[in-house]
Amino acid sequence: MNDVITTHHLTKTYGPRTVVDDLELRVPQGCVYGFLGPNGSGKSTTMKMLLSLARPSRGEITLLGRPMNRETRPALLREIGSLVEAPPGYAHLTGRENMVIVQRMLGLSDRQVSRAVATVRLQEHMDKLVRAYSLGMKQRLGIAMALAREPRLLILDEPTNGLDPAGIEEIRGLLVSLAEDGVTVMVSSHLLDEIDRMASVLGILGRGRLVFQGTRAELFDRSTPDLLVDTPEPGRALALGVPAVRSERGLRLSGLGDDDTAALVRRLVGADVPVHGVRRVQQSLEEVFMDLTGREGLL
Amino acid sequence: MTLTAVNLELRKTRRLRVVLVCAVMVAAVVALTCANLMSDSARAGFDDPGAQPWESLLMSYVMVTAMTSPLLVAVLASRQVDIEHQGQGWMLSQVAGLRPGRLCRAKATVLGALLAVAVPVQTALVVMAGLAAGITVPLSPGVWVQYAVGLLLVDLALLCLHVWLAARVENQLVGMGVGLLGAFCGVFSLLMPPALARVLPWGYYAVVSPLRMGDDGFAALTPGYGWLAVFLAVVAVLFAVAGHRFDRTEA
Numbered sequence: 001m002n003d004v005i006t007t008h009h010l011t012k013t014y015g016p017r018t019v020v021d022d023l024e025l026r027v028p029q030g031c032v033y034g035f036l037g038p039n040g041s042g043k044s045t046t047m048k049m050l051l052s053l054a055r056p057s058r059g060e061i062t063l064l065g066r067p068m069n070r071e072t073r074p075a076l077l078r079e080i081g082s083l084v085e086a087p088p089g090y091a092h093l094t095g096r097e098n099m100v101i102v103q104r105m106l107g108l109s110d111r112q113v114s115r116a117v118a119t120v121r122l123q124e125h126m127d128k129l130v131r132a133y134s135l136g137m138k139q140r141l142g143i144a145m146a147l148a149r150e151p152r153l154l155i156l157d158e159p160t161n162g163l164d165p166a167g168i169e170e171i172r173g174l175l176v177s178l179a180e181d182g183v184t185v186m187v188s189s190h191l192l193d194e195i196d197r198m199a200s201v202l203g204i205l206g207r208g209r210l211v212f213q214g215t216r217a218e219l220f221d222r223s224t225p226d227l228l229v230d231t232p233e234p235g236r237a238l239a240l241g242v243p244a245v246r247s248e249r250g251l252r253l254s255g256l257g258d259d260d261t262a263a264l265v266r267r268l269v270g271a272d273v274p275v276h277g278v279r280r281v282q283q284s285l286e287e288v289f290m291d292l293t294g295r296e297g298l299l
Numbered sequence: 300m301t302l303t304a305v306n307l308e309l310r311k312t313r314r315l316r317v318v319l320v321c322a323v324m325v326a327a328v329v330a331l332t333c334a335n336l337m338s339d340s341a342r343a344g345f346d347d348p349g350a351q352p353w354e355s356l357l358m359s360y361v362m363v364t365a366m367t368s369p370l371l372v373a374v375l376a377s378r379q380v381d382i383e384h385q386g387q388g389w390m391l392s393q394v395a396g397l398r399p400g401r402l403c404r405a406k407a408t409v410l411g412a413l414l415a416v417a418v419p420v421q422t423a424l425v426v427m428a429g430l431a432a433g434i435t436v437p438l439s440p441g442v443w444v445q446y447a448v449g450l451l452l453v454d455l456a457l458l459c460l461h462v463w464l465a466a467r468v469e470n471q472l473v474g475m476g477v478g479l480l481g482a483f484c485g486v487f488s489l490l491m492p493p494a495l496a497r498v499l500p501w502g503y504y505a506v507v508s509p510l511r512m513g514d515d516g517f518a519a520l521t522p523g524y525g526w527l528a529v530f531l532a533v534v535a536v537l538f539a540v541a542g543h544r545f546d547r548t549e550a
Contacts, residue, residue, distance in 0.1 A: 051394055053550035074396045082394050084550070088387035092314045101307055105395045130386075145391065 002029045002065065004153050004184040005050065010059035012045050012208075019045045021208040023059070027186055027201070032179045034199025035188040038293055042208040043188040044084065047157050050186075051082050064152055078106065081151035083159055087142030091131035095122060095141055098130060102145045116148040120174065136167035143174070154178065156187045160194055172198045192286050206293035216285070223288040227253045227261055229268070230277040237273050250276075254283075255291075304397055304405035308379070312409065315378050321413055324371045325421040331363045332356065332425050336432040346435045353438055354517035356429050357446065358510050360422070365485035365504035368454050373478025375410045376461035377471040384469045390550055399466065400542030407455075407462045407538070414454050422447040442509045442519075449507025449522055456534040457481070457500060463541045497526050506530075 005027035012020040020042040027033045037043045048054040050061060052073050061068040063076050089098050095117075103113050117123055120140040125133065130141065139159060146154060156175070160168045175185050176198050189195045195202065202219060204212040212219055231237060231250040238244065242264065244251035256264065261278065268275050283291075312318070335341050336356070344350025383389050383402065392402050422443055430438075465474045481501040488495075488502035496502030506523040 048550055053390065053393055055549060077394055077396055080394070084390055084394075086387050088391035090311060090382050090386040090388065092382065093311070097310065097313065101310055102391070102395070104303060104307055104310070105392065105397060 003027060003062075004029045004064055005033075005186065006062045007046075007050075008060045008062075010046070010049065010061060011057050012042070012049060012054065013057045019208050020049070023205075023208075023210050024213075025203060025210065026213060027184060027203075029184050030179060030182050031184060031200045032175055032198050033184070033186045034195035034202045035186055035205065036192060036195055036202060036289065037188075037190065037205030039190050041190075041205040041293070043190075043205055044157050046205070047082075047084055047155050047186070047188060050155055051080065051084065052077065053084065078149060079151055080153045080155060081143075081146030081149055082155040082157075083139075083142045083146050084155070084157045087138045088145060089130040089133070089138055089141050092129065094127050094129055095133070095137075096126040098141060099126070099144065099148065102148055106149050108148055112150055113148050115150075116144040119147055119178075120144045135162045136164070136170075139163060139167070139171065143171070147178075151183065154183055154185045154187075156185065158189055159187060160189065160191070168194060192289050196285050204289060204292050211292040219285070219288055220282065223283050223291065224255050224257060225280040225282050226287075227256050227264075228277075228279050228281050229253070229264075229275060230279075231268070231273060231275055233273055236271070237268055240267065240271055240273070242268070252281075301401065301405065304401055305408050308402075308405045308409040311382060312379070315382070317375055317378055317410070317413060320374055320378070321371070321417045324367060324374075325417050325424070328360075328363050328367050328421050329424045329428060331367075332360045333428040333432070335359060336428065336434075342433065345433050348436050350436075351517050352434045352436055353429065354510055356425065356434070357443065358512070358517055360425050361446065361504070361508045361510065362486060362489060364421075364450055365489060365501070366482050368450065368504065369457060369481030369485050369501055370478045372410075372414070372454055372458045372461050373474050373481070375413070376406075376458060376465045377474045379406045379410055380462060380465035381471050383466070393550065398546040399548065400544075400546040403462050403466050403542055403545065404538075407459050410458055410462070411455050414458065415451060418447055418451040418454065422450075445522065446507060446509050449509075449524075449527065450504070452527065452531060453503045453507055456503070456531055459534055459538040460500060463538060463545075466545065493523065497523065497530075500530075500534075503527060503530050 003026045005025055007023050007025040010020060010023040011018065023046060035043055045054060049056050050063065052068065064079055066072050066076060068076060099113050099117060117126060120143050122137065122140050122144055125137055130138065133141065143159065160171050163171065175187060179185050201215055202212065203210060212222065228247060229251040234246050234251050237251055242251065244253045265275060265278060341352065345352050389399050393399065426438065426443055461474055464477060465471060468474065484499050484501040485504045488499060488505040489508065491502065491505065496505040506526055509520055509522055510517045511520045
């Protein structure tokens with residue numbers, strides 16, 4: 001599978017502050033790539049660099065197989081739809097007038113515009129002023145603007161921000177169907193659940209560094225499931241200095257490998273702590289994410 | 300691309316009421332300038348060249364435009380630029396390959412075209428009001444044309460500065476405040492020594508004035524075209540450099 005986005009040592013600094021640090025992104029073609037990270041982890045800055053809205057301090061970007069530079073930028077941008085920060089839209093104009101502006105700006109056909117509007121199901125509201133739109137409608141208009149050029153790559157920064165559950169579900173369905181049609185979608189969010197339900201590939205950013213990149217299954221492969229120790233006397237085990245927390249039926253321990261587990265059991269049995277059972281329990285995606293990002297962001 | 304940008308700006312002016320704002324301002328300028336034409340003392344001198352009725356009207360026009368023009372350009376620039384801040388237009392244009400500097404130039408072009416219509420119409424209306432009121436002393440159209448051209452050029456220069464200001468400072472009250480300050484400076488520059496007036500951007504409303512108040516009435520004055528040319532060149536360079544820097548600004 002070809003990578004639609006690749007970055008090499010991509011770094012952005014503002015004075016002494018490094019916002020994006022040595023990023024090596026690989027976004028495969030035709031997937032929904034979930035770009036996750038707590039607020040302030042560098043997601044938006046990365047996306048802005050991909051769109052040439054911010055200059056990298058160091059590193060290279062390759063989009064759609066071509067290096068992004070001053071010469072290639074105009075042609076590349078024509079193939080990339082985007083929505084960064086708030087959805088665009090001139091409030092004093094109607095949805096249709098806004099789309100005409102985008103159409104003229106990019107030299108698009110009527111068919112392209114109609115198709116984009118139909119995709120986001122905004123046809124009925126095209127003659128309303130954008131200032132009368134709900135946030136969900138504005139987001140859909142912004143996505144229609146991004147889609148009108150029939151992009152091969154869609155870069156969306158928190159497109160479901162502020163939407164109600166129905167709106168989130170609608171956008172989610174739309175992005176998945178776009179990926180099924182062959183459009184590569186890179187979508188950022190700080191909401192894990194939202195990304196988990198649409199992305200086939202995840203990239204997790206923590207303090208500007210890419211802490212994980214791969215499929216959901218690969219993410220779980222990397223995590224160590226928690227250990228549940230069934231014991232009627234958890235207090236005695238804790239008194240031994242076992243790094244655990246009480247659970248419903250005994251103790252719960254995180255990050256313990258197989259050898260450490262064996263050593264723990266030997267230690268408990270040696271101290272006459274009754275051990276009725278030991279089993280692994282899979283961490284939730286949220287717990288994996290929190291471990292990876294150093295528990296710096298609430299999701 | 301520049302022509303496209305200008306066309307897009309024209310489309311964006313829809314419902315912004317910039318033409319209405321301009322029309323109201325033109326009407327206000329004509330009304331304020333011609334208010335004195337109704338007084339008995341003024342009417343008494345309409346057929347007396349010694350009473351200088353046209354010069355009086357032109358001087359009145361110079362004062363009123365020095366006061367209102369800075370406000371007009373501030374309002375127009377603010378309305379046309381604020382939509383980009385409110386509607387994420389800078390970013391929308393940038394990802395379409397239209398850089399912010401070019402967007403500002405397109406805005407200045409569209410608003411400048413509006414002013415290029417408004418100023419001659421406004422000047423013509425003032426002259427027509429003078430004729431309608433009954434001034435029979437022969438008119439020297441050259442001096443009116445000369446002033447109208449000078450006024451338009453100063454307006455265009457200040458428009459560029461205000462478009463840049465409105466683009467860089469998101470709070471449009473700042474631009475309006477500067478416009479208000481400019482209105483005061485514009486009027487008072489007519490009373491300032493010419494050297495001081497030339498230091499202020501709004502002082503150029505005085506620099507292009509073809510008349511001055513003398514002890515014996517109004518005296519002809521050769522406008523400072525050389526200084527005006529320098530001012531226009533400086534503004535053009537500043538606007539070009541600012542646009543270039545704006546293009547390099549990160550979102």
